[in-house]
Each structure stands twice: as structure tokens, then as C-alpha cells.
Amino acid sequence: MMEITLDTKTPIYPIRTAAQLLGISVPTLRMYEKEGLIIPHKTDGNQRIYSEDDLERLRCIRRAINESKISINGIKTIYSLIPCWEVVKCSEEDRKICNAFQSHAQPCWTFNHPNTTCENRDCRDCEVYTEYSQCGSIKDLIKKISGIAT
Amino acid sequence: MMEITLDTKTPIYPIRTAAQLLGISVPTLRMYEKEGLIIPHKTDGNQRIYSEDDLERLRCIRRAINESKISINGIKTIYSLIPCWEVVKCSEEDRKICNAFQSHAQPCWTFNHPNTTCENRDCRDCEVYTEYSQCGSIKDLIKKISGIAT
DNA sequence: ATTAGTTGATACCCAGAAATATCAACTTTC
DNA sequence: GAAAGTTGATATTTCTGGGTATCAACTAAT
Numbered sequence: 001m002m003e004i005t006l007d008t009k010t011p012i013y014p015i016r017t018a019a020q021l022l023g024i025s026v027p028t029l030r031m032y033e034k035e036g037l038i039i040p041h042k043t044d045g046n047q048r049i050y051s052e053d054d055l056e057r058l059r060c061i062r063r064a065i066n067e068s069k070i071s072i073n074g075i076k077t078i079y080s081l082i083p084c085w086e087v088v089k090c091s092e093e094d095r096k097i098c099n100a101f102q103s104h105a106q107p108c109w110t111f112n113h114p115n116t117t118c119e120n121r122d123c124r125d126c127e128v129y130t131e132y133s134q135c136g137s138i139k140d141l142i143k144k145i146s147g148i149a150t
Numbered sequence: 151m152m153e154i155t156l157d158t159k160t161p162i163y164p165i166r167t168a169a170q171l172l173g174i175s176v177p178t179l180r181m182y183e184k185e186g187l188i189i190p191h192k193t194d195g196n197q198r199i200y201s202e203d204d205l206e207r208l209r210c211i212r213r214a215i216n217e218s219k220i221s222i223n224g225i226k227t228i229y230s231l232i233p234c235w236e237v238v239k240c241s242e243e244d245r246k247i248c249n250a251f252q253s254h255a256q257p258c259w260t261f262n263h264p265n266t267t268c269e270n271r272d273c274r275d276c277e278v279y280t281e282y283s284q285c286g287s288i289k290d291l292i293k294k295i296s297g298i299a300t
Numbered sequence: 301a302t303t304a305g306t307t308g309a310t311a312c313c314c315a316g317a318a319a320t321a322t323c324a325a326c327t328t329t330c
Numbered sequence: 331g332a333a334a335g336t337t338g339a340t341a342t343t344t345c346t347g348g349g350t351a352t353c354a355a356c357t358a359a360t
Binding site: 301302303304305306307308309310311312313314315316317318319320321322323324325326327328329330 | 331332333334335336337338339340341342343344345346347348349350351352353354355356357358359360
């Protein structure tokens with residue numbers, strides 16, 4: 001017998017397996033990544049590996065595309081509206097020079113953030129990326145920062 | 151000679167003229183309305199009339215669709231993220247029962263708001279509708295309500 | 301070192317969203 | 331009151347975004 005640790009954050013699925021579990025093709029998964037919708041782990045040999053959390057995020061994205069009929073650029077725009085500055089608590093100086101703070105076309109995690117508190121962070125582990133993959137939670141965050149009890 | 155008052159809010163263009171000025175067809179304009187992207191004025195005889203502001207809003211919508219490649223449902227979702235409660239300053243009781251406050255699929259002005267402060271308002275004149283037709287201003291509003299100097 | 305799977309890149313396909321056309325009934329204009 | 335324009339509704343067309351197939355070069359496993 002062996003002990004199995006179930007950690008939804010641990011990357012375990014190679015791209016082919018992930019694609020099969022989601023019912024889509026491998027190039028589609030690569031496309032989502034290129035568009036900045038997901039940030040999969042990579043092995044030392046530069047191969048993608050997906051965690052259970054990654055799959056859940058992807059299912060959410062697929063629902064947005066197939067059920068809610070939101071285009072990929074639409075999703076990117078919505079992600080760009082996440083008030084990341086409130087999540088990472090960056091300074092006013094950071095915000096002034098941050099490309100993500102200005103953008104309303106691409107998610108913050110698709111930028112590199114030179115000279116900000118995000119500079120050396122791994123966006124993949126950032127709450128902005130992990131917690132706000134669906135519209136409901138994004139709107140809830142906006143409610144929260146406006147000082148409202150939801 | 152006659153005095154001409156230029157008021158960008160006054161509805162003057164019938165639908166055919168508006169369509170021509172925008173370079174699109176009449177059914178398309180009706181479609182945008184049915185989708186909840188615009189709220190044109192109507193005459194007593196139920197005919198649509200568009201103001202200069204309406205045209206500007208429509209140009210913005212067209213850019214989102216044609217240049218930014220955001221689908222109509224994407225635009226609706228983005229509009230639904232506008233923190234309207236902060237603009238109209240509705241009460242906690244209002245928010246509790248407000249469909250728009252909950253939704254993240256349709257703009258608030260596509261709901262009727264029974265028993266709230268918005269109930270008897272004309273959404274067409276509401277700042278939520280008039281001021282936040284583009285992503286840039288929406289993100290600016292989110293920044294503002296999080297207490298940030300933009 | 302051979303087999304299986306991956307990489308990035310390019311070329312291709314097609315469902316369906318976006319836009320248009322068309323209709324009879326109605327409104328406005330002159 | 332006749333002509334021009336509009337209404338809502340439905341049917342039809344256009345076109346491209348989302349997805350796939352395929353490739354040679356690379357990585358991983360046994």
C-alpha cells in the first residue's frame with residue numbers, strides 16, 4: 001500500500017492527458033496559454049504539466065466560451081478589470097509605473113512588472129490569478145473593495 | 151437666420167439616419183437594443199430616435215466588437231461588472247433585493263428594479279448607463295471606489 | 301537507441317455569432 | 331389619403347473566431 005496525497009495544486013497531468021480530461025485538443029490548450037488565460041507549470045525540459053486546479057480553471061474558461069458565449073478577447077478584458085492592486089497591495093509608486101494597472105485589454109499576469117512588488121512574484125501563485133477566474137468572484141471582489149458586506 | 155442649440159443629448163436622428171451615419175443596417179441597431187447595449191429614445195408613436203451621444207456610444211460598441219473582438223455577450227458581461235451601487239448610492243436593503251446587484255451576465259439597466267431606489271428612475275439618464283460605456287472608464291471607476299487617486 | 305510524447309509554428313476547417321434581407325402592419329409627413 | 335418610413339418578427343447570408351490537423355525538431359522513458 002502507498003499513501004496518496006491529494007493536492008489540487010500539484011501539477012501531474014501532461015498536456016495530452018489534460019486535453020483528454022477536458023475533451024479538447026492539445027493545440028487548443030496551447031492556444032489558451034498563448035492568449036494568457038492560463039499559466040501551466042513547466043518541467044525542466046519545458047514541457048507543460050497541469051494540476052487539478054488548472055483543469056478547474058480551464059473548465060471555467062470553457063463554460064465562459066461555450067455557454068456564456070464570451071469571446072476569448074472578452075475574457076481577457078474581463079480579467080484585466082480585476083482590481084489586482086487591492087489584492088497584492090502594491091504601492092502608489094508601483095501603480096504609477098505598472099502596465100497592468102493601466103491596461104484594460106490583458107490580464108495583469110500577462111505583463112512583466114518591472115520595478116514593482118510583483119516583479120519577483122510568480123503570477124501563477126498570485127491570488128489575483130488563482131482566486132478570480134470567474135465573473136462571479138470578480139464582481140464579489142469589486143463589491144468587497146467598495147466596502148460592502150456581501 | 152436661426153439659432154441652433156447643439157445638445158448632444160437631444161434625440162434627433164431616426165433609425166435609418168443613425169444607421170447610415172454609423173455605416174450599419176437598421177436591423178443591427180435594433181439588435182443592439184434587444185441585447186441591452188443601448189436604450190434609444192422613442193417617440194409617442196413608438197419610433198426610435200437617436201442623439202449624438204447615442205451615436206458615440208454605438209461607435210464605442212462597434213469598436214469593441216470589430217477592433218477589440220469582444221463578443222456581444224462579452225460586452226454585456228463587462229457592463230454587468232460596473233459597480234452601479236456605488237454610482238446610484240442605493241441602500242443595503244435595495245442591494246439585497248436588486249437583481250442587477252447579483253447579476254454578472256447583463257447590465258443593470260436591462261433589469262427592472264422593483265422596490266429599489268432605481269425603480270422610478272429612467273436608466274437612460276442614469277450615470278451608470280451614460281458614463282461607463284467603455285472599459286477604460288469602467289476600470290477607472292473601480293480604481294476610484296477603491297480609494298485610489300488616478 | 302528506439303518508441304512515445306512534446307514543442308512551436310503554420311495551414312486549414314467550420315459552427316454559429318453578427319449582420320442583413322424581407323415581410324405585413326403601423327406611423328408619420330405633407 | 332397617398333407616399334415614405336417605421337415597427338416587430340422571421341428567414342437568410344456573411345464571415346471569422348474557436349478549434350483542429352499536421353509538421354519537423356526536441357524531450358522523456360525503457
